[in-house]
Amino acid sequence: MELNANAFARNARKALSDKTLQEALGRTTGRFEAHRAAAVAGFPGFEAARERASAVKIDVLDHLGTYLGRFIEEAEKRGAVVHVARDAVQAREIAARIARDEGVTLAVKSKSMASEEISFNEALEAAGVTVVESDLGEFIIQLAGEPPSHIIAPAVHKTREEVSLLFERHLGEPRTDSIPELVGMARKHLRAKFLSAGMGVSGGNFLVADTGSVVLVTNEGNGRMGTVLPRVHLAVVGIEKVIPRMADLPTFLRLLPRSASGQTISSYVSILTGTKRAGDPEGPERMHILLLDCGRSAILEGKYREILKCIRCGACLNACPVYQSVGGHAYGWVYSGPIGAVLTPLLVGLPEASPLPDASTLCGACAQVCPVKIPLPDFLLELRSDARDQGLKTPGEIAGMKGYAGVMKRAGLLEAIERIAGVLGQFFTKGKGIAGLPYPFSGWTERRDFPAPAAQPFRKQWKIRRGVRG
C-alpha cells in the first residue's frame, strides 16, 4: 500500500469533517467495543488466557529462529514450498514468480494485511494475473479503489448506499438498501470466481510450528473456499505469526474472536497443512507459503520487540478514542490505530511516519484491551523520544522545551513568571478564560477557553500563610 502517514494531520482534519465517515465510525467502533466487553465478561478465563498467550508469544520471540525452522521443516514434509522474503520488493518478485510458474491467470484472495504491506495485488496484476478480493469488505474497497481502513472491518467507512452504488456501477446490480441483498450479490459474483480461480491467496492468523500448519480465522467462508477449491494455495504471512504447538492454538482462538468482534469463536477456523493427500476429494495440489521478514527481524533485535506479539485483532483500534474520531485512512498505511501508530514507524522508518506516535493522548485504553499485553503506550512514548534523537522535532518545539525546563530549574524564576502572568492575566481577562492565544496555543483557543493564570500562585500564598502562622 502507498505510504501517506506524514499527512496524518491533514487527513485527520478531513476525516473529522466527513459526516458519513463519522457516522460509520461511531456505529462500528461502539458496537465492536460493546461486543468485546460482553464477550470478555462472559469468559471468566480471559485474563488467564491473556497471560498465557503473552508468555507463549514472548517465548516465540526469544526463539523465533528455532520455531520458524521447525515450521518450515514440518510444512515442507507435508508438501508445502516455503519461501522467505527479506523485503517487499523480494516478496513481490516471489509472488509473481509463483503465479507464473503455476500458470495462474485468476487468483482469488482472502484478507491479508501482510499482503497489503507488500502491495501484493499490484505485483500479480503486473504479472498478468487478475486478483479478486473475496472478503466482502475487501471486495467492496477493491471496487472503490481504496485501501482498507480497519484491520478486521476494511469497509467500515462505507455506508450501504455507497456499497450499492459500487455494485451497480461495477457488477451491474440493481440499487437496493437491503444489506442482505447486497451480501447476496457479492456471494453470487464471488462464487463463480472461487470455482474457476487457479490460485487461492490467503494470509495466516497463525503458523503452527510443530505441524507446519497455516491457520485462518474467518467468518465469511471465503478463506475456506479459496484454500480448498483452487489448485494452488499461496499463504502470505509475517514471520512473527508462528506459535510453537498445536496445543497452543486454542488459547489464541479464545482471545482473537472475542477481542476482534466479541464472538466466542468465528464461524470458521481452518487449519491447513501441506497439499492435498492422496485420496482427498478436494484441496490444493500445490501449496506455497511466503514468509515475510519486511522489517520484522530488525524489530526483534530492539526495544520494541514485543510489538511482534500482535495477533491483529483490532481491539486496540476499537478502544482508541483517536481512532474512533478519525478512522483508519488518516494513519496513511496498512495498520492504523494504536498498533499502526507504533508498527508503521517501525516498519517504514520514523521519518516517514513521524506524526503517528503523537496521535495519542496515552489514555491507555489500548493496553487494557490488548489480548497479548503489548505495552502500546510505553512504545508510543519511546517513539516520541526516538523522534527527538533522530532530529525530527521542530526547532520551535525544542526551544520551547528548553525554555520551559529552564524556567522550572529555578523555583524563584517560576514564581516570578507566575506572579507577572497572574497580574497581566487578571488585568486582561478579569479572571475569566482567555479566548484567543497565539501559536502553539491557538489550536486550543479555537473552540475552548484557556484558563487565566491565578492572581497569585499557590507558592506565594503559602509563603504568606506560613508567615501568618509564624
Added chain:
Amino acid sequence: MPYTTGMDPERSVPVSLFFTCLADAFSPGVCSATVEVLERFGATVRVPLSQTCCGQPAFNSGNRKEARAMARKFLRSFPDDGHIVTPSGSCAAMVKHGYPVLFRDEPRTLARARAVGERIYELSQFLVDILGVTDPRSDFAGKVTYHDSCHLRRGLGVIEAPRKLLRAIPGVEFVEMEESDRCCGFGGVFSLKYPQISCKMTERKVERILATGASYVTSGDLGCLLNIGGLISRVGYPVKTIHLAEILAGKTGKN
C-alpha cells in the same frame, strides 16, 4: 482564618505536598484544599517550595533530556521519608512510572526515583488507602458527576477511592456518567498538537456530563478539568468544573 484545623498531634502523619505546577499557576485553591483535607485527617503537611514541575509535558512529548533535568530537581526537592501526596493522578503516575523509564540508564538516580515512587500518592488514594478515611467530613452540596482521568484510573489503578469519598458526603448527590473512563481529549501536548481531534473528544465527554444533569463535574486531574472547563465556558453549558480536592475540603476554609 486558621489554616490548620482539627489536627490530632498524636496521630500525625508526615506528608510532603507536591502541589503541581498547573494548580500552582492556574488553580491555587486546589492546593490549599488539598492541604486542608490532609490536615483534617491528621497529616502534618510540609510544602517544599523548591519544587517546580515533575517534567511530565517534556516526557510525554519525547523530550527526555529536559524531562530528566526537571525530574532530578523534583527528586532533590522532596525529603527522604514520609509520604508525598499530590492532587494530580497524572503527576503521581509520572513520578511512579515515568521516572524509572527516564533514569533506566542511571542506577543511582533510578534507585532514588523508585524509592520516591513508592511513597507518592494521589490525594483520594492516600486518604482512603493510607489514612483509612471513609467520610471526608465535607459540607459541600450539589449534584456531582465524576470523570476518571486516564492516569489516575489506568496509570495508578485508582477507581473506587474518589467515588467512596464523594458518596460519603451528605450534601452530594452523586451520579455516574456513561463512559466515565473515556479520555477527555486533553493528553497534555496532544491538545496542542491535534486540537481538533482533542476537541471532538472533549465534546463527547461534555455530552456525557450534560446527560447526567449534574451541576458539577469533578476529577482528580486538573488538566482534564481545565480542558473540559474550557469547552464548557466557551459554549456556556450549565455545569461547573471543580477539583476533587475542593469538594472534599468543602465550602468552609475556601479562600
Added chain:
Amino acid sequence: MNERESLFRRLSAPSGGHGAEAAGPLPEGAPTAAPGDVVARFAETFTAAGGFLLRGPAEAALSDLGEMLRAEGVTSLFFPDDDPVGREVAEALVPFGPFTLTTAAQVRGGSAEVTAGFRTAEAGIAETGTIVETSAGGKTLLPGLLADVHVSIVPISRVVARMEEALSPLASDMPRNISFLSGPSKTADIEQTLTVGAHGPKKAIALLLA
C-alpha cells in the same frame, strides 16, 4: 535458500544460537471446561453461534428437518460418497421435500440448485458450538463449504468439551484440512450489520444422533 539462510542468521543473533524448548512452566491455560453434560453445552453454544439443533433418532427429526430445508428453498441434497450415515439421512429425507439428490461433483461444477449438504462430523466442541470436519479419510468438505444449507450429523459420542480434545487426536497425522465450523457463514462488513450467509452456507443445522 540464500534468503532463508540469511533470515536465520538474522534471527539467531539475539537468541544466541539454536534456542531451546520453552524453559519453565507457562501460566495456566484458561479454565474453560464446561461443567455438566457436554452435549447440553454443545446444544447451547451451537445455537448461540447461529446454528439450529435437531435431536435424533433420525426418523423423528426428518419431518422438522424437511420443513427447515423447504423454508430455505432447498431443492437438492448431496453427501460425501464415503459417508453412510450422511447418505442414509439424505436419502430418507427425499420424500419430505420432495428433494432431488445431486453430487458434490455437480455442485463443484457450479450447479444452480439450492442445495443442502449432509456430512457426518468428526467431532463437536461444546466450548464453542463447533462442528469439526477434516479432509482425512477422503470425505469431501463441500457440504459445509458450497451448500446453501449445511446439515451436520453429529454422533453424541463424538462431542468433546474443549478445542484441545478435538485437536489432539489429529496432531500425529495431520490432514490437509481441519475445519472448525461454528454456525452459518456471516459478515458484518457493511455498516457493521450482521448478515447471515456470506460465502459459506446460510444455515447450519446439527443433527445429534446417539
